[in-house]
Amino acid sequence: MQRLLPAPTYLKRLTPRAFAQLAALALSVALLPLSPAQAALAKSAPGSTAPLTLQACIERALDKNFGLAIQRFDAANALESLTIARADYDPALTLTTGRSASQADNADTSLVGTRNDNFSTRLGVSQKIPTGATLSLSQSLNRRGTNNAFALMNPAYTADLSLSVSQPLLRGAGSRVALASIRRAELGTEIASLNTTARILQVVRDTEAAYYSLVYARESLKVRNQSLDLAQRLLAENTTRLGTGVATNLDVLQAEVGVENARRSVLLAEQTVRDAEDRLLNLIGQFEFDEALGEVSLPPTATFSPDYAISYALALKQQPEYRAATESIKQLQIDLSTARRNRLPSLDLNAAGGYNTRDASLNRAYNRLPDGDGYSWQLDLALRFPWGLRAERARYNTALNTLRREETRLRQIEQNLALDVRSAVRSVETNLASVSISRKATELSTRQYELERARFDAGLSTSRRVLEAQDDLESARVAELQAQVNLRTAMAELNRIDGTSLALYNIAQ
Known part of the structure; x- marks a missing residue:
């Protein structure tokens, strides 16, 4: 709260007529319409709109932020990739059917224009199993009709039931x-989830910074308006004193320049407020730049001393980029294991067996399948040995080099993480001290301004010195506000690095 200034001593020496002129001037200043800056300040005053809390801004950002919405699509695609990988072990049904006909003369017999009419259908199911083998079960039915009078069965039905397996033994x-x-796809979903978490932490940090920037911009505007009000009051007093012969034209001119400088500062502060509002709305909304944001305020900060060891341990445990890098290395280890196995030649064991029947009746052909005399089986080994296996060895070396590269990169990430934590902890410590120092500086500037104003009222100082003291007070107030914002921004960055923002704002994963 601003302290009350002591009553100007020169008022005691004013004549009744001069005092009436001063009162009329003060009344006219009070009845002037609000300046654009004052109107903007009144518009953002408490009660005009509902207060806008930082928690509400973060919740809106998590719901509407474009960058986070884009990242969620990547996470959804990772889940679809896992479904695709698992679908490779789903049973596959096959059905083929066809009909053919042929007619030809047989020169070795008396038959002329022998015609054959064939119809075939095959139904099968195949299934991959985790050993790398493929199992297949199929059943077929063929019908063959002919105009050959010597055919023993016309039409003839052939049915078979077979089971086959193909098992790799080496590669x-x-x-x-x-x-x-x-x-690999399961690890991919985990990486995508961690990337989403990293994006959430960044959005939270950006939203905090934008919110604090808006608080700073609005509070700076209030400070600028207070300075403008003080400058206008000084101009009014100097104008009145000029009429009574107490002040000079130079005093009035200095006061007028002070008012204009203060008005320029207000205009720049208004622009800063609008820009800060747009930056915050860009994070928490979608094309909602015309929305009126309610009153904002700096949330209280808990008194604590940042600790590097604790923050670094939390970062290694919770930092999404670091954890995603470790999951990527697990993927590369899988690739290396596969490449190591694939250095071997291909050796596949194939086995098949089944029953078959042939009959003039469709029902009998099917019914005789389990205990008919017709059967078949097959067992074979297929070996493929590329000469020298150069390509396979090169793929293995590539996988090994890629794994070692990413392990080295993980160490780099770990070192950079340590650097980031050290820097963030130092930033919090520095800004904690800066807040205390700036608070004392504001108290000193306030007292100096009050003293200079009292000297001016006593006729022992000039308008120039009062304006200089006023500028110093304004700078001190803005610096203290900036220190408060910098402290909270530094804390937000530290919370992003060690991943504690999620618990701080109750963000569920």
């Missing part, structure tokens, strides 16, 4: 290789 064998794509 591509084992559940680690077979399930590599699924495990």
Whole structure:
């Protein structure tokens, strides 16, 4: 609260007529219409709109921020990629059907124009299993009709039921290789989730900074308006004193220049307020720049001493970029394991067996399948050995180099994280001290201004010195406000780095 200034001593020496002129001038100044700056200040005064809290801004940003919405699409795509990888082990149904006909003369017999009419249908199901093998079960039905009078069965139905398996024994064998794509996709969803968390932390930090900037801009506007009011009061007093012969034209001119300088500062402060409002609305809304933002204020800060060891330990545990890098290394380890296995030649075991029947009746052809005399089986090994396996070894070396590169990059991220934490902790410590210093500086400037104003009222100082003291007071107030904002911005950055912003604002994952 601003202290009351002592009554000007020269008022005691004014004549009744001069005192009436001064009262009339003060009344006319009070009845002047509000300046644009004062109107803007009145518009943002408490009660005009509902207060806008930092928590509400963060909740809106998490709901409407464009960058976060884009990142959520990436997370959704990662889940779809996992579904695609798992779908590789879904059963696959196959159905083929067809019809063919042929007619030809047989020169070795007396048959002329032998015609065959064929119809075939095959239904099958195949399934991959985690060992890398593929199982297939199929059943087929063929119908063959002919105009050959010597055919024993016309039409003839052929049915078969078969089961086959193909199992890699060297390259591509084992559940680690077979399930590599699924495990990699699972890690991909975790990385996408961590990237979303990182984006949330950044949005929270940016929203905090934008909110604090708006508080600073509006409070600075209030300070500028107070300075303008003081400058106008000084001009009014000097004008009155000039009429009574107490002041000179130079005093009035200095006061007029002070008013204009203060008005210019107000105009610049108004622009800063509008820019700060737009920056905040850009983070918490979508094309809502015409929305009137309510009263904002700096939230209280808890008294604490930042600790590097604690913040660094939290960062290693919770920092999304660091955790995402560790998950990426796990993916590369899977790639390396697959590449190591694939250095071997291909050796596949293929086995198949089944029953088949042939009959003139469709029902009998099917019914005789389990216990008919027709059967078949097959067992074979297929070996493929590229000469020298140069490509496979090169792929393995590439995977190994990529893994080592990312492990080195992880160490770099860890070191940069340590640097960021050290810098953020120092920033908080520095701004804590700066707040205390700026508060004392404001108290000193206030007392100096009051003293200079009292000397001016006693005729022992000039308008120039009063304006200089007023400028010093304004600068001190703005500097103290800036220190308060800088402290909260530094704390927001530290909370982003160590990941504690999520718990601070109750953000569920």
